[in-house]
Amino acid sequence: MLIDPMDMHVPTEAVQAIERPLVVTQSLLYLDGVSVSFDGFRAINNLSLVIAPGEMRAIIGPNGAGKTTMMDIITGKTKPDTGDVIFDGQIDLTQLDETAIANLGIGRKFQKPTVFESHTVEDNVEMAVKADRTVFGTLFSRHSAEIWKRVDEILGIVRLGDHRRRMAGDLSHGQKQWLEIGMLLAQDPKLLLVDEPAAGMTDVETGATADLLKDIAKTHSVVVVEHDMGFIRELGVKVTCLHEGSVLSEGTLDKVSADERVIEVYLGR
Amino acid sequence: MIARRLFSSDRRIAVTIATLLAAAVIVPVLNLAVPADSVFHMPSYVVALVGKYLCYALLALALDLVWGYCGILSLGHGAFFALGGYAMGMYLMRQIGPRGVYSHPTLPDFMVFLNWKELPFTWWGFSSFPYAMLMVGLVPGILAFVFGWFAFRSRVTGVYLSIITQALTYALMLAFFRNDMGFGGNNGLTDFKDILGFNIQSQTTRAVLFSLSVLALMAGYLVARAIVTSKAGKILIAVRDAEARTRFLGYRVENYKLFVWTVSAVMAGIAGALYVPQVGIINPSEFSPANSIETIVWVAVGGRGTLVGAALGAGVVNFAKSWFTGAFPQGWLFALGGLFVFVTLFLPKGIVGTFTEWWRTRAAKREPPASAAAEQPAQ
Numbered sequence: 110m111l112i113d114p115m116d117m118h119v120p121t122e123a124v125q126a127i128e129r130p131l132v133v134t135q136s137l138l139y140l141d142g143v144s145v146s147f148d149g150f151r152a153i154n155n156l157s158l159v160i161a162p163g164e165m166r167a168i169i170g171p172n173g174a175g176k177t178t179m180m181d182i183i184t185g186k187t188k189p190d191t192g193d194v195i196f197d198g199q200i201d202l203t204q205l206d207e208t209a210i211a212n213l214g215i216g217r218k219f220q221k222p223t224v225f226e227s228h229t230v231e232d233n234v235e236m237a238v239k240a241d242r243t244v245f246g247t248l249f250s251r252h253s254a255e256i257w258k259r260v261d262e263i264l265g266i267v268r269l270g271d272h273r274r275r276m277a278g279d280l281s282h283g284q285k286q287w288l289e290i291g292m293l294l295a296q297d298p299k300l301l302l303v304d305e306p307a308a309g310m311t312d313v314e315t316g317a318t319a320d321l322l323k324d325i326a327k328t329h330s331v332v333v334v335e336h337d338m339g340f341i342r343e344l345g346v347k348v349t350c351l352h353e354g355s356v357l358s359e360g361t362l363d364k365v366s367a368d369e370r371v372i373e374v375y376l377g378r
Numbered sequence: 379m380i381a382r383r384l385f386s387s388d389r390r391i392a393v394t395i396a397t398l399l400a401a402a403v404i405v406p407v408l409n410l411a412v413p414a415d416s417v418f419h420m421p422s423y424v425v426a427l428v429g430k431y432l433c434y435a436l437l438a439l440a441l442d443l444v445w446g447y448c449g450i451l452s453l454g455h456g457a458f459f460a461l462g463g464y465a466m467g468m469y470l471m472r473q474i475g476p477r478g479v480y481s482h483p484t485l486p487d488f489m490v491f492l493n494w495k496e497l498p499f500t501w502w503g504f505s506s507f508p509y510a511m512l513m514v515g516l517v518p519g520i521l522a523f524v525f526g527w528f529a530f531r532s533r534v535t536g537v538y539l540s541i542i543t544q545a546l547t548y549a550l551m552l553a554f555f556r557n558d559m560g561f562g563g564n565n566g567l568t569d570f571k572d573i574l575g576f577n578i579q580s581q582t583t584r585a586v587l588f589s590l591s592v593l594a595l596m597a598g599y600l601v602a603r604a605i606v607t608s609k610a611g612k613i614l615i616a617v618r619d620a621e622a623r624t625r626f627l628g629y630r631v632e633n634y635k636l637f638v639w640t641v642s643a644v645m646a647g648i649a650g651a652l653y654v655p656q657v658g659i660i661n662p663s664e665f666s667p668a669n670s671i672e673t674i675v676w677v678a679v680g681g682r683g684t685l686v687g688a689a690l691g692a693g694v695v696n697f698a699k700s701w702f703t704g705a706f707p708q709g710w711l712f713a714l715g716g717l718f719v720f721v722t723l724f725l726p727k728g729i730v731g732t733f734t735e736w737w738r739t740r741a742a743k744r745e746p747p748a749s750a751a752a753e754q755p756a757q
Contacts, residue, residue: 184626186622206625207622207625207626208625208628208629208630208631211625211626211627211628212628216626217626219623223620223622223623224620224623225615225616225619225620225623226619226620227615227619228612228615228616232612235609235612236609236612236613236616236627237627242628242629242630243630243633244610244630244633244634244637247608247609247610247612247613248605248608248609248610248637249608250608250609250610292627296627296628
């Protein structure tokens with residue numbers, strides 16, 4: 110007797126479960142076997158990375174190692190071809206878009222400082238402060254003393270209090286970097302992804318930025334991508350070196366910078 | 379500093395509202411009450427002409443809301459304007475009743491001519507004024523909502539979005555040209571008799587329509603201003619300047635765009651509805667992409683992202699058009715193109731934007747001497 114394949118019971122749920130097992134972890138951010146290719150180029154290749162709650166981690170690596178792409182994947186800008194990206198124990202980030210991920214509590218500072226140039230410094234921060242983000246919520250929102258108190262606090266932390274009424278577009282490069290870090294803080298995320306915070310800064314500014322990040326790391330989990338080894342030394346945290354889309358070496362800065370392969374591809378002899 | 383900023387922006391509102399209210403009262407009085415031989419008499423054709431400009435001004439305001447504040451360059455806003463106009467035109471057609479050329483009790487002339495036996499369902503209810511007014515807002519609003527829902531969710535932006543908005547208005551134009559669509563084909567809807575029982579040709583009705591146009595422009599301005607000065611307005615500007623960044627801050631960019639796009643379409647529809655009784659005709663050429671592009675020029679000339687500028691630009695450019703088409707009928711399109719090039723090169727912020735900037739730098743220059751003078755006695 111012939112069996113019509115359409116009549117057969119196919120347990121679709123079970124198949125899906127095999128494909129995508131529910132991963133539950135203790136870590137804040139858990140990347141496992143993540144790969145993504147652009148036009149055949151493997152930007153991220155079987156990358157695995159675990160960030161514990163409250164941890165601060167520095168990511169180093171040569172250009173094209175996949176540092177920014179990794180951040181794109183975590184924040185939902187890029188969807189990985191394979192692999193798991195789990196946030197806060199059980200939330201599958203690969204299924205969510207940028208907005209949803211931002212609202213879960215992942216904030217991001219871009220490599221090139223990106224602030225809203227035709228808004229004032231204080232308005233930039235005000236928009237970032239945690240509050241109702243729906244259209245009608247913002248349309249009918251009234252002046253909130255609570256929000257502005259938070260804005261004052263943040264402007265104090267990032268030392269832009271004197272510039273609060275200037276247009277963000279008129280700030281210097283370093284000030285824009287700080288404003289963006291301030292906006293990140295205003296979002297009060299669980300995890301901050303900070304891409305090259307010290308780029309284009311003077312030594313004094315770099316030192317101040319390191320202090321600021323260390324301060325932030327007391328209450329938040331932070332992932333910092335940076336090229337400046339002096340800056341990373343000042344942070345004094347666990348370091349991960351990426352190369353060709355996967356982890357090359359991981360550990361203390363001394364251990365990583367002593368690693369033969371890291372010297373080969375990144376630090377140079 | 380805040381106080382002064384509030385004061386100056388309050389003053390701008392106050393001046394705008396006062397000017398509009400004055401126009402709403404004075405123009406009809408000059409037209410109706412002042413005898414025709416007086417120098418202060420305003421001829422009816424001027425009232426009709428300015429009434430038309432006011433509708434264009436509301437359309438420009440609607441476009442400025444999406445283009446100036448949210449960066450959505452719509453090359454098809456004329457479509458919403460025309461749809462509102464058609465909704466009004468359908469009401470006016472139904473008011474003709476048996477007074478048409480063929481004296482049919484219900485069907486408009488063009489349907490009798492096409493040998494239709496009954497009113498198509500699209501025309502049901504249009505003999506009721508409230509229903510027609512509802513459709514004036516609802517039809518452009520729903521079209522904009524559906525179009526925007528798909529376009530913004532799929533993250534169609536920039537020049538691609540502009541092109542599909544243009545395709546939208548072009549497609550509607552082709553559709554409305556067809557006789558079997560049931561909207562009068564290429565002749566459109568015309569030969570209107572009365573509106574709410576008042577003769578549409580009478581001087582008084584025209585004066586009232588003029589005042590209503592002023593009030594609609596004022597209401598449109600206040601709504602647009604309320605939106606752009608709210609916190610949502612800040613988000614719109616953020617979307618315009620750095621869309622991706624706004625997303626990473628946790629805002630649903632597509633919802634903000636959809637909201638402002640739909641509001642703008644409804645405003646454009648209302649402008650169209652006021653336009654039709656004043657010009658006495660609506661036909662598919664109102665959907666023509668050239669009209670929408672002309673609207674872009676009005677906003678650019680007046681100053682995008684200023685609201686007042688958009689309305690002003692519509693008035694200035696259309697006044698120039700009226701004069702030009704009388705003086706050099708062949709030259710208008712060249713003048714319009716030249717104007718656009720001139721504004722883009724030399725007045726990128728438009729009339730109002732440039733003026734505001736000049737005003738600010740003047741105020742800023744004045745300030746330091748004032749504080750220096752205050753310090754001197756202390757020395």
